[in-house]
Amino acid sequence: MAVPCPDSGDGEQRLVKLQRLAAAGFPPFGQAFPNTRLLADLRKDFKESLAVRTAGRLMTIRDMGKSIFADLRDGSDRFQLYAGKSHTAEFDTFKHLLDAGDLIGVEGELFTTRMGEPTIRILKWTLLAKALRPLPEKWHGLKDVEIRYRQRYLDLIANPNVRRLFDQRAQAVREIREFLWAKGFREVETPMMQPQPGGAAARPFKTHYTALNTDMFLRIAPELYLKRLLVGGFDKLFELNRNFRNEGLSKTHNPEFTMLEIYQAWSDRQGMQALVQELITTVAQKVVGSLQVGRDENRIDLAPPWREVTYRDLILEKAGADWYDLAPAAARAHAISLGLAIDPAWSMTQVTHEIYEKLIERTLKNPTFVTRLPRELVPLAKVCADDDHVVDVFELVIDGKEIAPGYSELNDPREQRKRLETQSGAEAQKVDEEFLLALEHGMPPAGGMGIGIDRLVMILTGAEAIRDVILFPQLRPKSDQSSGTSNQSSVISDQ
């Protein structure tokens, strides 16, 4: 059966093919095609002449006249197909009306080609969905980062390494849950819409709840609710879900990001350090298969024990042994001489922290627990027993990124009120009275910590930007004037 197509644009040609396929008895958007096997399993269990049934997306088609080779792809693998005039049903329809990108179901038998390639000899096939648009370029893949993010499905089809990365992310999340479950932690869910944002210092997203006629905020952290659950008797709990912060975008910041927060009653900062070290090394072993992670040019060694160093020692090492003895004016001058831009209004704590953030943190490549931070920086942590100017916390830094903060949690409601009121005075943030009320009922001494899951996945996979580990990173919505996908008007709009 000859089925020539008109010589016009690709989109139009595919529409014509769609109509001809329908006329030939192939509904272009087919029904379920059950009892298929994954292509990866066919490869694993390959047996000559084995009857198989499978489905996937046609990726490339090599038409040799009476013999056609094609590559089929599913979520697990790719596999070669072979259609021949003498044995494949509806061969001419297959030859002329299918395109790269179409989704098909296949019944046939396995064999090995002369070149040694495991292949399915197609006996019967059916159309499961006609692709009305072409695939991205098969050799160079899809490079346009804007299309990769806005139309991530094309990125996933065209770039198998991207699919692998998101498989690794999914596996990491699963391993984290299994690890914590095995240790007796319970997963909980607390409000993402909060009447008052707390647990961190960040600008929140604001919305309005009509039924209660009240403003609500997307949470910037779940911490204050999880601590209410500590009061309520959840001794070991965690929440793994999204936080939202109304701040700028960068290689390490997305306005919605995934945070794991873990609390353990009767524990403390040191207990959490041991827990996070075991958790991350376990996940790395399961997901990456090694404690040497990242790309070749940026290897990170996760082998324990991880370095532990006080904030003060890092500052003294960088700013000089006399740093904390300097008069404010001399200290500012010295900070400026180190290349920093110092605001004259800053306190000494802020100047010192600028040195930490700009000159020290980004140099800490292998995992490092930075401990004993200034108390002003962490209002929800207990002060150290031997020095109430610093708090009993760690900041886990890997590859120069803040990955996980952990504390001995402050459970004294009187002290907590003072610390929050000091902070709220400076930042016009209201004190969360419901949280303080809970503390007054008695919160057990506890260790707590948070892990930025997106950044952890960056470490494990060697991704350079947080956008590359988030399936749909935040972008400005398309406008009519912009480029990229907006010029792709629908191929069916004028039908």
Add this chain to the structure above:
RNA sequence: GGGCCGGUAGCUCAGUCGGUAGAGCACGGCACUUUUAAUGCUGGGGUCGCGGGUUCAAAUCCCGCCCGGCUCACCA
């Protein structure tokens, strides 16, 4: 928000000094029954991000805008 760089066919990219818009992949036609970036011949496909300006003439020069990337600022 500031600075720098970019946007040309569905995709990957060329486009010289301002002088008729190009290639590969993809798509149509022809040939080929073991190819795998198949091959050979051949054909169609463009709002050069959007708008304005300069010019006999603009993808190209100028201005404004949109979108993206890098970076700075912001960011417990």
